[in-house]
Amino acid sequence: MQRSMTVSLSRATVIDAACELFAEGGYRGTSMKDIAETLGVRASSLYNHVSSKQDILLAIMDKAMDRAIVAQEAALAGVMDVSGQLRAATESLVLDFLRNPAEVTVCNTEVRSLDPANRAAIVAKRDRYAGRVRAIIADGCRAGRFETVHPDLAAFAVLEMGNGAKSWFRPSGRYPDTHVAREYGAFALRVVGCTS
Amino acid sequence: MQRSMTVSLSRATVIDAACELFAEGGYRGTSMKDIAETLGVRASSLYNHVSSKQDILLAIMDKAMDRAIVAQEAALAGVMDVSGQLRAATESLVLDFLRNPAEVTVCNTEVRSLDPANRAAIVAKRDRYAGRVRAIIADGCRAGRFETVHPDLAAFAVLEMGNGAKSWFRPSGRYPDTHVAREYGAFALRVVGCTS
DNA sequence: GACAGGCTAACGAACGTTCATTCGTTACCG
């Protein structure tokens, strides 16, 4: 028992440790032994808490998607103005990226490592999330508040922009994450040509 | 020799086949056997044309970065107006993404799979490429042509936007790639608040 | 007859996972 007493192993700690390693080295580039080592434990011990490596990956992505969806719904609750909706959705997206970089990185890069059944479930949640943003932009165009030739194209641009923030942002930097999120919210409105 | 006569194996064909597979399944998720199978050959035969798996990865990324840099320089040649420069650089970036999706995907996701020495070389080229865009935006802000609070932040947003186009675009679709690239050029000018 | 470029076979290592075992702690019973 050379592990620190203060951190006890559990399903949650295994998943969190794996998430950091998957984000850094990829799913296939991270072994169960790697995960175990960062927890001060042997690989076989992990199976007391998770049923397989795939189980870990699914748990990471499922949790991350649910969190993002809940945050998006909370951000949009009660916001009626379509430009306010796009700003809120974008800020929520960027904040989620900045505050959970490892989980978001795994979600963005390891969909291909999911078993087919698991992949279908995660992709459905991702589509639901992205679809909300697409719908807002379509609404704004229909109402004449946004001015962009191809709304779907703008939606992809907005959704992808957030990744730029993640690869750039360091929590120790000069600006708080809320500041960066506001900036991206403004970018999104500019991209769709909002003239409100 | 059960291989098709029409396609002869060479260093270039091995690298191209590997690129498609790396883009789809990742570097660690693709085996030398996988690459060989798509070429109708045994894994050991690949070593008549490449020296190692890592050699293949480096070749893919080196070629892709050089191509992107050359295209960027060509697009910017003779363009003096700073808003024209940003538009040209963005269109060049998006066109490169749309026309070489597999190579760009590998560049964006497999830097971590490069050996340290190789990684340093590729990252240097990537920084040079991104630095050009950052410099254009900084110029535009200094000249009062662009209006954005944090130029570097806008640069990351513009650079990342192109990825959205890649994951959305299908060559069989309704619009030609040049059309999509122009759209993104306009997005970039909007993001930096260009009021020219 | 030299040679380029396939092939089979084999290697050592690393992989995810299973299993029986052991260990430390807790709970209960006398």
Add this chain to the structure above:
DNA sequence: CGGTAACGAATGAACGTTCGTTAGCCTGTC
């Protein structure tokens, strides 16, 4: 309060695969 039964959790060993790579051979072509 001492003894012990029971349980959750960590362990080393072993499994069957797969990995990247090497070595040596065989067969067509100039």
